[in-house]
Amino acid sequence: MDLNQLLYYIDNNLGQEDFESLKFLCVGIIPNKKLEKMRSSLDIFEELQKSGEISEEDMFILPELLYLIGQHSLLKKLNTNKSAMNNALIEERYISMYRRMLFELSESITKEDLRSIIFLLDIPSKFKENKNFLDILCYLDKTEVISEDNLEVLEKVFRNVSQELLKRINQYKESRESPNRILPSAPTENTSLSETPFSIQDVSSIHMESQNDDLDSTIEHFEEVQEFPSEKDVETENDIAALSLQGQTKSEVYPMNQKCRGYCVIINNSDFLKSDPRIGTEKDAEYLNRVFSWLGFEVEVHNNQKAQDIVKIMNNVQIKDHTHRDCFVCCILTHGQSQAILGTDNEVVKINVIVSKFSPQNCKTLAEKPKLFFIQACQGKNTQGAHLIEEDAVSSIKTIPNDADVLIGMSTVDGCFSYRHIETGTWYIQALCSNLIKMVPKGEDILSILTKVNKDVSEKQHSKSGTILKQMPQPAYTLRMKLVFPIPTSDFKEYSSAAE
Template sequence: MDFSSKLYSIESELTQEDLDSLKFLCLDLLPNKKLLSIKSNLDLFKELEKHSLLEEDKYDLLAELLYIIGQHSLLRILGTNKWAMQETLKKNRTVSLYRQMLFQLYEDLTSEDLKSILFLLNIPKKYEENKKFLDILYYLEKNEQLSEDKLDVLEKAVSMVSQELLRKINDYKKTRVKENTSTQSLYDDKMKLSIEVVEQVSSQDRGMKSTVELVQHVSEAANGKDLMDKNTESCMSDLSLNEQSETEVYAMNRKHRGYCLIINNSEFMKSDPRLGTEKDADFLTNVFTWLGLDVQIRNELSTQQICDCLIDFKQRDQTERDCFVCCILTHGKSQAVYGTDNAFVHINKITSYFSTKNCPTLAGKPKLFFIQACQGKTHQGAHAIESDAVSSVEERKTKITIPDDADILVGMSTVDGYYSFRDIRKGSWYIQALCENLTKMVPKGEDILSILTKVNKDVSEMEYSKDRKTSMKQMPQPAYTLRLKLVFPIPLAPFKPLFQETN
């Protein structure tokens, strides 16, 4: 693919939001007036070319920009990937850490946070309307209220809204102090070496050395190449703002991606029906089919039938498959799920079917279990909200354990002892958040644990109240023995929903 074709392929995948992000990140690199007038990503690329920041076979800055905005899948067009960029950016960056820190604030800011910060910053109304946080940051910079060394105004507002966002500012400030200290130390060392060499040469018979030799000695000492390389690499490693280099990933290149088994129970002998569960089943089917898995659904299974179904799959030859996924949608109690007969099976028994000993053809491969079921007593929600729990006289508490064998992940919709919400029109909070984040984050090259962390955040921010006095929340919980990163290969086609959300 030639230079122009690469740029066109990248541009075709970028959105207007991406363009706004790229322009903000380039504010220190391009003339601001020209930059702010740019209307398309191709125009931005041309401006970068004009200033020799983007050339054929010189994609460093573009790759860095794509990495920062999370368009990791597009890095392959430039012949690199997320993991390689993490290593590269430890030693060489173009976008300032200051601007990257501001961009991270923008990405993590909620709409409610933005409203609060706008109020605290006392931004003029005419400028505040329909503006993004990036626009507000530019306004503060333009009016000299914000810069690398001037964070007080922003820091004061953020401190009253979000401690997590404040931590990012504090991390940047600590890193900047460390960088300045390291730079000054490097300068002092270079000057000391230069003086020592000059004094050494002066004390000797200068006739023994030519002018060229003298200059060479002083230059080599002042350059301090070995010292520079060592200090620079150490400093840039510290400036990564919590990035980690993790290059080992599970192989996902076999003949088949794997099975995705969905066990979906709606009707029960002694419990209320799980209305809305079909929404979860449909969404899971659509998403995992898009990810390349062979989805198979089993509806209305008794406890024995659940076990028989799992035994069937663990006995299959899965040598040519990359992974195994099992999604269970049912009622539940602490560390167990229910069949339609209201008998239960413990979660650790479910996962044990697929241990290395019991399922050797999946040895060393990731096995994922996503369980939408309450883990505590019933709490019946008003109107369209229900809880996936079963009231039972028998409340035996058993501790869930991940099998000794590695490569297993259990994603629970809620922590032990608590209920899990399901909307009868839209499906459960957990499964809907899981599916939505898979469709958004897999194309960016994110691993499964990063995705589940985002699911935790999204679900934890949801709430339901039977009345205006009592607020009910939910907190998912993943447990895992994965040894490597699990990154699903990016599907060739974009995700297409099977149904539209109704109001």
């Protein structure tokens, strides 16, 4: 692929928001009059070619720009990756620290923050309608209200709006005084993208030889599997804001800054050709729908799907453009067998087939983005439980694909039941939804939430013929960073029938 073809390919994979971000970052590199006339990312690339900033011999500015706007999957087309750029930007950069800092502030601003900022700033009324923070920064910069060595106006505003974003300005000022200091947005990493800091492990393979293990050993096991990487600087102040709610220090977090969080597909099978109906599953599907909609996902619910229809649904989602979405969620509520789920026709769909459809090779626009799969299913073949509690017949996932950024949450460990109440739904899905509602507003990451789900489900019990029946959920994952969902702008509206 020659240079022009490469630039054309990259332009086709960038959206309008990416274009606006590139324009802002290129102020000072491309004359303002030319920038104002540009209508696409390709216009920017062509101008950078004319000025010699992009050439066959030297195109460092191109991966730098893609890195800064979060288009990390496109870096592969330039024979580099996010980790390599982290290291390269320590020594060399085209975009000034000042412009970079302003851009990172804009990426971290919430709608509520923006309303407060507009109210506090003395700006013309035309900038108060349908404007984003980048527009406001451009105006302040152009009119010299702010400059590289004069940020008093922004500092005054952020003292009222966000102490965390004020810290980012202070970090920039310190960096100007010490030019060799690494900005928080450019963490140093020695591992490549292929060197995943987590290994995929089946939870049942470590410290969980029996379903009767006590709660303390279960929590110990989960913490051993998750092995978070050492603390690193975060890429945006959104990350700091989220983690500060947990009282944690800086760490790498998946970007969560798109307008739509992503697609959430719910497969909810109740009525089967040869199996007992899954009474109560509608409570789970309804709860999942409401919770993930609240978290900013575009939810699709598909009820009573045959095996071939499930495959078609996954194929349709696979070919969607996920470029402007942060992640993908799939929830499957059905019967099944070892390492597979069942359609309502009792035909088999292998779980690894579903997961692999969203690998970087098969779904490029989800590359480097988290893919979450929550599967409500039994993993044993014993008979059904007592009067109001039934058992789903799905067996375990013993292996998952060797792709990064995947999390599979199983409702129970290998060989054990997963319980479903015919009136209130399953223990696992109800605990998952309840804890997402409680812990996302506190800035907790998904693995911390699943640890709490483990605890809540493990403390439940059902008595059958004098025997105490228990359940232990099972997470397996290859997440490379912490996954923290942004705090929704409104409170979740609970209602009694959804809660267990």
